[in-house]
Amino acid sequence: MLDFISNNALISALIAAAVIAAAGGVWKWWHDRKDSQAIYNFLLTSKARTSFSFRSTAAISSHTRLSEKRVADLCSKHPKIRRNEQEKQSWTLVA
Numbered sequence: 483m484l485d486f487i488s489n490n491a492l493i494s495a496l497i498a499a500a501v502i503a504a505a506g507g508v509w510k511w512w513h514d515r516k517d518s519q520a521i522y523n524f525l526l527t528s529k530a531r532t533s534f535s536f537r538s539t540a541a542i543s544s545h546t547r548l549s550e551k552r553v554a555d556l557c558s559k560h561p562k563i564r565r566n567e568q569e570k571q572s573w574t575l576v577a
Contacts, residue, residue, distance in 0.1 A: 490562070508561070517546070517567070518539045520546045521542055521553060521556055521557060521563070522560065522562060522575075524546055524547065525542070527575065529574075529575060535541065535574055536566045536574045537572060537574070538571055539557070539572070539573070542557070561576075562575055563576065564576050
């Protein structure tokens with residue numbers, strides 16, 4: 483089997499592409515999870531220490547040092563974070 487893979491350029495290229503794609507997917511998942519956790523922790527701490535129930539995308543971005551677009555994308559996907567219905571660029575934790 484190893485001889486077949488090493489002697490066939492097409493199969494070798496396909497396997498290499500699959501390995502690279504898998505590694506890229508794992509890298510993206512890990513960074514998304516790490517950044518989502520940073521956002522969640524900020525909202526949790528903010529809720530405990532301040533009277534704010536919602537925090538703006540800009541405030542979260544400033545504290546976590548992530549772009550506003552990334553914060554909005556990750557917050558919209560997080561199961562424990564929801565968007566404010568009145569102000570679309572503010573977020574809170576789901577009770």
